[in-house]
Amino acid sequence: MTSSKRKSDFAVPEVEDFDSPHRLFSDLRSRCPVAYSDDLGGFWAVTRHEDICRVLTDWQTFTTTVQNVVPPVATTQRRPPLHLDPPGNIPYRNAILRFLTPKRIEAWRPRIEKMVDRFLDPFVAKGGGDICAEFSFVLPIALLAEFFGLDGEEAERIRTVGAEFNMALQRQDLETLRARSDELYSIAAGLIEDRKLNPRDPNSDPTASLLAVRVDGEALPDALILGALRQFLLVGIIAPTTFIGSMAVHLARHPEHHGEIASSPDRIDIALEELLRLYTPYRGFARTAREDVELGGRMIRKGEALAVVFTSGNRDAELFPDPDTFRLDRKKPDLLTFGRGPHMCPGAPLARLLLAVTLQRIVTRTSRLELTGEVEMTRWPEYGPLTVPLRVFPRTTEGERL
Numbered sequence: 001m002t003s004s005k006r007k008s009d010f011a012v013p014e015v016e017d018f019d020s021p022h023r024l025f026s027d028l029r030s031r032c033p034v035a036y037s038d039d040l041g042g043f044w045a046v047t048r049h050e051d052i053c054r055v056l057t058d059w060q061t062f063t064t065t066v067q068n069v070v071p072p073v074a075t076t077q078r079r080p081p082l083h084l085d086p087p088g089n090i091p092y093r094n095a096i097l098r099f100l101t102p103k104r105i106e107a108w109r110p111r112i113e114k115m116v117d118r119f120l121d122p123f124v125a126k127g128g129g130d131i132c133a134e135f136s137f138v139l140p141i142a143l144l145a146e147f148f149g150l151d152g153e154e155a156e157r158i159r160t161v162g163a164e165f166n167m168a169l170q171r172q173d174l175e176t177l178r179a180r181s182d183e184l185y186s187i188a189a190g191l192i193e194d195r196k197l198n199p200r201d202p203n204s205d206p207t208a209s210l211l212a213v214r215v216d217g218e219a220l221p222d223a224l225i226l227g228a229l230r231q232f233l234l235v236g237i238i239a240p241t242t243f244i245g246s247m248a249v250h251l252a253r254h255p256e257h258h259g260e261i262a263s264s265p266d267r268i269d270i271a272l273e274e275l276l277r278l279y280t281p282y283r284g285f286a287r288t289a290r291e292d293v294e295l296g297g298r299m300i301r302k303g304e305a306l307a308v309v310f311t312s313g314n315r316d317a318e319l320f321p322d323p324d325t326f327r328l329d330r331k332k333p334d335l336l337t338f339g340r341g342p343h344m345c346p347g348a349p350l351a352r353l354l355l356a357v358t359l360q361r362i363v364t365r366t367s368r369l370e371l372t373g374e375v376e377m378t379r380w381p382e383y384g385p386l387t388v389p390l391r392v393f394p395r396t397t398e399g400e401r402l
Contacts, residue, residue, distance in 0.1 A: 009035035010045070016377045018249055018385065021283065022324065025312035034296030040071040040380060043286065043305040044298070047312040049319050049336065051296045055287050055308050057341040059085045062287035062306065064343060069381040070284040070307040082231055086342045091220060092228045095209040097346050099147075105349045112354055115142050116361050124365050128372070128392035132385060136244035137163045143354060144236050148191065148229075149205055158187055162237045167386070169238065172379060181230075188229035192222070206232070236347050239281040242384025244358055245375075246279035249388055250326070251362065252369040257326055262363040270328050272356050276314075276337045278326060283311040284381020285339070310336045311383045367393045 009032045013020065025047050028035045033048040046052050055062045068082050081089035119135050119142070141162040145155035165180035167173075195207045202212035210225050220228075251258045261271045284307050289300045300306065313336045315323040320333065338348035345351070362369075373389035 006036050008038045010037050012037055012039035012380065018375050018377065021311060021383055022315060025309060025315065029312060029316060034298040043070045043307050044300060045307050045309050046295065047309050048296065049313040049316040052308045052310065052313040052336055053340055055306060056339060059342055061290055061293055063290055064287055066288035067286045067305050070286045070305060071380060081228065082343060089342060091213045091215055092210065093346050095213050096206055096232060098209060099206055100346060100349050105353055108350065108353060111146065112143065112357050115139060116357050120361050120365065124392050124394050128390040131248045131388045131390050132241060132245045133387065136241045137166060140237050140240040140354065144233055148207060148233065150191070154187060154190065158233065161187065162234065165234065166238055166241060184230050184234060185226065188226050188233060191229060192225060236351065238382060240351060240354060242378050242382050243279060243281045243355065245385035245388045247275055247359060248369060248390060249375060249385060250275060250279065252371045252390065254326065255368045258363055258368055261359070265360065267328060268356055268360045272352065272359050273333060273335065274326055274328060274330065277320065277333055277335055279384065280311045280314045280337045281382055281384045283307065283309045283383045365395060367395050
């Protein structure tokens with residue numbers, strides 16, 4: 001809990017547009033890089049790259065076991081590995097990381113290409129619409145359903161429940177959020193029960209892998225496996241939905257970048273990293289101070305919450321000259337997009353592949369994008385659009401499709 005006696009350094013705006021968070025964070029980095037706000041339950045915003053890295057890597061001082069996002073949204077039980085510090089989180093991470101080696105990731109490429117085509121081609125063919133509602137809210141859920149081996153009925157269920165949970169979270173509809181959270185737990189529980197009744201190879205099934213883990217000869221607790229599965233099922237849904245929307249806004253605003261990326265297919269991965277830097281979808285992952293500690297010239301008291309603002313750290317001019325500009329000549333950018341330290345996102349390789357294929361398909365299936373209405377933005381702990389109304393101009397010849 002954060003002290004109510006502190007004077008706020010900034011207020012969290014009730015209404016934001018696509019650019020206003022970046023203006024706020026630029027201001028904070030320049031005048032008050034570790035800044036306190038009374039809003040969202042009270043928290044410190046850590047906005048500089050160096051300070052963010054310190055908080056993320058020093059888990060002995062800054063724990064994730066108390067509060068892991070700003071504002072706090074967890075409505076139910078603990079969900080490893082995010083809710084556990086080392087060494088408790090390691091068995092859960094390792095059980096999933098075995099499925100995310102470079103060789104296994106590359107094997108996903110043709111499947112992901114088919115998924116992207118399945119949802120993107122109809123959107124392009126009809127000339128556009130809301131790319132969030134019609135594409136980015138459904139694509140990541142389809143991938144996760146296949147990754148965890150859900151059958152057809154359950155895959156459809158998680159697509160529906162996941163999208164409704166996502167929208168409820170973004171709009172802070174707490175009643176719907178709790179209901180859909182319970183449904184996600186029900187899906188995870190059903191998955192565990194099925195794998196117990198119908199065992200699968202732990203080398204080919206993530207749920208079976210979690211069930212097979214032994215720590216000092218003991219299986220992982222069923223309740224924590226349930227929480228971990230629910231976390232894994234959900235964590236890959238939210239960030240890609242808003243980030244794909246951000247990519248679309250950027251390409252619509254900068255047709256020259258659309259053309260540049262389309263004409264240089266060998267630079268898709270570089271372009272994606274720069275877009276991930278500019279429009280990092282998380283700004284509210286949180287830690288709690290275990291003890292009084294100085295950070296960025298401020299005294300953080302024991303028990304106070306800190307938000308590590310990835311969205312800000314990735315535009316820190318100390319590391320990224322000309323930080324608000326899209327550039328493809330940056331040398332090995334040290335991005336915070338997927339975190340750092342013991343809680344770095346284990347699914348980052350799969351997410352990068354999904355997003356790279358999406359970017360490649362968008363710029364080669366279309367000649368340009370045009371915004372046709374207002375972009376509705378998400379709220380903390382995410383950054384990015386909830387709605388992006390677009391007019392899409394398909395490439396009209398095979399040559400134009402590249």
